[in-house]
Amino acid sequence: MPALFTPPDHFRELTRAEIFPDPTRPLEIDLGCGDGTFLTGMAAHFPERDFLGVERMLGRVSKTARKIERQQLPNARIMRLESAYTVGWLLPSASVSRLHLLCPDPWPKKGHATRRLVNQNEFLDGLVRILIPGGEFLLKTDDRPYFEDALASFATREHQFKRVDWPDDAFFYPSTDFEQDWLRMGRSIHRARWQLVER
Ligand SMILES: C[S@@+](CC[C@H](N)C(=O)[O-])C[C@H]1O[C@@H](n2cnc3c(N)ncnc32)[C@H](O)[C@@H]1O
Secondary structure (H helix, E strand, O other), X not given: OOOEOOOOOOOOOOOHHHHOOOXXXXXXXXXXXXXXXXXXXXXXXXXXXXXXXXXXXXHHXXXXXXXXXXXXXXXXXXXXXXXXXXXXXXXXXXXXXXXXXXXXXXXXXXXXXXXXXXXXXXXHHHHHHXXXXXXXXXXXEOOHHHHHHHHHHHHOOOOOEEEEOOOOOOOOOOOOHHHHHHHHOOOOOEEEEEEEOOO
């Protein structure tokens, strides 16, 4: 199975088995996975789960694919596509156990806030569609306005998502490349975790 995953059809919902062969295994998505450090770290640590990275920049997709191949991880793949479309329309319904959005582009300019994924109904409705009952959305960002937008968006969807604690020792969760850079620069990281309310 190649590390690079290319959807057989970009205009319909994928089936779970098209992404990884065994549809009974938990599937986790790393949106905007960058160079794939977190993705491959998680895949190596949790061989019983499957991990799909989504990234739109070709150079980062290639780096991630090389990391997957070098580490011989059959449970990790990378797809070159846009995040909102992937979540809104492409990933299979009720298939994802955890979706990670780590250090997303902050879109700091006034007037660009609508580009933040957490402000887009296409993304939020898609999240409801693709998560399994009890599935989770995990967000980390150094950008306070982005974080506040996320809190506000999810506050309007309390019938769909409940916020759950995320203590330091909750589970294995390697830091990402950007997170390490931001921490080195003295910035703080905000994080939150929401669970899809059982339907
Ligand atoms: C700030 S970097 C963070 C990378 C990685 N998650 C980390 O924490 O090290 C954001 C990444 O998301 C990707 N990205 C931004 N918007 C995207 C979109 N709409 N669809 C897919 N990838 C996107 C960028 O190309 C970039 O690699």
